[in-house]
Amino acid sequence: WGGAAATAVASLTLLDLLVNDDLDIITDKFRHRLTKEEMKDRPNLVILGTGWASLCLLRKLYTDRYNVTIVSPRNYFLFTPLLPGTTTGTTESRSIMEPIRKYCRRSDADDVTFIEAECLQVDPVKKTVKCYDNSAVKGEVSEFELPYDQLVMGVGAESATFGIPGVKENACFLKEISDTRSIRDRMIDCFETAGYPGQPDAEIDRLLHFVIVGGGPTGVEFCAELNDFITNDVKKAFPKHLTDRCRVTLVEALPHILTVFDKNIIDHVEKKLQSSPTTKIWTQTAVTGVKEREMIVRDAEKKERSVPYGMLVWATGNAPRPVTQKLIQSIGPEVQNVRRGLVVDEYFRVKGADGIWAIGDCSVTPLAPTAQVASQQGRYLGRLFNDISEDLHQKKQGQMNDQEFTADLKKKPLFKYRHMGTLAYVGDKSAVFQIKDADNKTTTSEGLATFLLWRSAYLSKCLSIRNRVLVAFDWTKASIFGRDVSRG
Ligand code: FAD
Ligand code: NAI
Incomplete structure (x- = not known):
């Protein structure tokens, strides 16, 4: 039984690597990494959320190319498809949770910073996010502001109640x-x-x-x-x-x-x-x-x-979270005219905001809000960020303007969804x-x-x-x- 179970788990792991085109997890081990010195002044990449979209992005990302900070009120990833079975004990809660910190330690040079906090508001003009510690234990500091060069919204959605009383x-x-x-x-x-x-x-x-x-x-x-x-x-x-x-x-x-x-x-x-x-x-x-x-x-x-x-x-069903709603309002109804979530272009850039990207359930695309979609979008954006890391670095240094950056971006492959x-x-x-x-x-x-x-x-x-x-x-x-x- 033990041997059969081990073989089954190993085969499924291999199948997953092949089906999800995840073999670059292995090749990533052998690529050239920037040193601590070279990493100075790299763009600040802030990722909101530790769900399907954000974690799948993180797993693909070359974290030495950016100063990466993840902000989320929960310090774990949740495997939502098995959530219904967890209510009755078919699966245990710990079995469907993954500690996010496991994915933050890469090497001495390119560690990812994780902060357990809820983002309350994004200021697309000042390019900052305002966050707050919503957990039970609070220190002297429980609110902070974080500057970003690039921001990924992966905050998912909340349960829709349609304002129905009670x-x-x-x-x-x-x-x-x-x-x-x-x-x-x-x-x-x-x-x-x-x-x-x-x-x-x-x-x-x-x-x-x-x-x-x-x-x-x-x-x-x-x-x-x-x-x-x-x-x-x-x-x-x-x-x-x-x-x-x-x-x-x-x-x-x-x-x-x-x-x-x-x-x-x-x-x-x-x-x-x-x-x-x-x-x-x-x-x-x-x-x-x-x-x-x-x-x-x-x-x-x-x-x-x-x-x-x-x-x-x-x-x-789903409704946008308050942080998403506030961002939609602050960008304005000329471009953000859908109540369901953030309107994005074909590269997942939030329309009307420079340096903000949105993936998963908080974004609006023709695809259904599912884990399958969010994970593929996350993987795509992770790869895209690897591909455009030098452009974003130059943009931060003022060596490349918006038009040049967009012209370069347009040469990159578009997202292709593979429905399984x-x-x-x-x-x-x-x-x-x-x-x-x-x-x-x-x-x-x-x-x-x-x-x-x-x-x-x-x-x-x-x-x-x-x-x-x-x-x-x-x-x-x-x-x-x-x-x-x-x-x-
Ligand atoms: P999420 O996975 O919800 O992650 C959002 C993250 O953002 C979380 O870490 C959250 O803590 C964090 N966050 C929230 N607010 C803030 C904030 N203010 N600041 C910072 N971080 C924040 N899809 C399928 O394809 N197949 C299935 O079988 C399936 N089963 C499902 C079963 C259930 C019970 C549910 C509820 C959903 C299911 N889905 C399934 C849908 C799937 O779970 C979602 O589409 C998917 O989770 C979306 O991924 P996401 O990363 O956008 O959001
Ligand atoms: P949903 O939007 O798919 O379904 C919600 C249902 O509630 C609708 O049929 C709607 O008509 C009904 N409804 C709304 N208001 C109501 C009211 N006041 N009274 C009675 N009925 C009412 O939402 P769900 O199931 O939460 O799924 C959200 C997303 O997650 C979907 O995209 C879904 O595909 C995905 N998901 C996928 C799963 C899978 O692939 N196995 C499992 C769970 C979710």
Whole structure:
């Protein structure tokens, strides 16, 4: 078993290196590096964020060509595709986190500076970022300003609430590792509280009603994990009179869930989720308000009613973060005229701002806001920065003007997105897959084989061998011993 597992992890690592064209991680070891002396006066490159876009950029970047500083409120990278499974303990939180500091130590000369802080505001005129320590421990200094020559916005997006009253105060979200802990804690607490002696029937029904708002991939994958957890683990551990009353409702405003997929996949997933006796899908139903113990829903006939719930998870897509919104406003609506995020040119330069680049979910491109897109954009921009490092150096020294720089940049290769298909876990050891070829012909698959493809694809996408091993171990552990139903 040990040998087979090691071979599998090694093959997936090699496959990942080849598929992602990541072999330059190896060749990078042999290239000429600038000395400490030569590194003086190199451009200050500030990277905001430690997510898919920023880390994939950093992994490609020749860090001796710039004075690199990374600013992010979290000092780790999060492998978001496995986040839904972390809420139920299919994977452990540490297995899907990568310490960013591991990627900051390159050599004595070209270390990258990491500062754990949230960027509050970018001043595109003064070319500074204002940051603040939003963690619990604060020193005498908890705010600072950082100058940049080049700034990469890789801050991702936050969960959209559309200003619906009560969502921020009462709903759980699924974006950060802390969200997985809150969801798990709340869910188990609901079961334990429902079991109180003398708990009225209506209250038991309320406590054991779990609602997911948003039938996109996040809502569906979480719903699938929740079904698995209730069916395979909770039902074994908690009394039958409680588990029989547990209900899961997936609420979607549109006529169907998973609208990014083809009709046959949508039908398959809707049927599959509803085949579980606990699960219902309410389509054409919008949540218009969330109170502490009940939500307000508006159905297709525009009738509003109140529905009691024990836990409500909000997964209705992305909205720009405050720092992105402020930058959009400070550049102005003449060029930054899309509310979803930062408008960029074909090289990811933020339109209307000199020296600012944006990649991943905070930027606006025709592509979907996914990890697949963000990672490829990050890798592209890392390579582009290696390619234009001398130009940016000369620009900083005043030896090259904007027109000359842009003329040089236009000679560089453009970003080409390679779509590897869309995969989603739909529960009970089943996943769905869809890919379109160059002629727009769609190929789809679903079932156990697709589930194995889903697992191997995401295992190969983990950024380190350590995480691959940990995730594989978690999956094995959960399938042999089941998931833990204790709180905390
Ligand atoms: P993120 O990965 O979100 O990173 C943003 C970074 O910026 C973080 O480090 C954050 O701490 C930091 N930051 C935030 N605010 C500030 C600030 N003010 N200053 C400085 N730093 C800041 N995509 C797929 O392709 N496949 C999947 O299976 C998939 N599954 C998903 C499952 C879930 C539950 C979720 C929520 C998303 C999933 N996605 C998936 C989408 C994918 O996670 C995002 O598209 C991807 O994370 C975007 O990368 P990013 O680097 O732009 O942002
Ligand atoms: P989404 O935008 O894809 O879906 C949100 C859903 O919520 C929409 O269907 C919308 O109609 C619905 N909605 C909005 N407001 C509502 C309301 N008030 N009441 C009821 N329903 C409401 O968002 P999601 O799922 O968070 O995904 C965000 C991005 O991350 C997408 O680009 C997605 O492709 C990507 N992602 C990809 C995954 C994968 O490839 N497996 C997994 C998770 C996310």
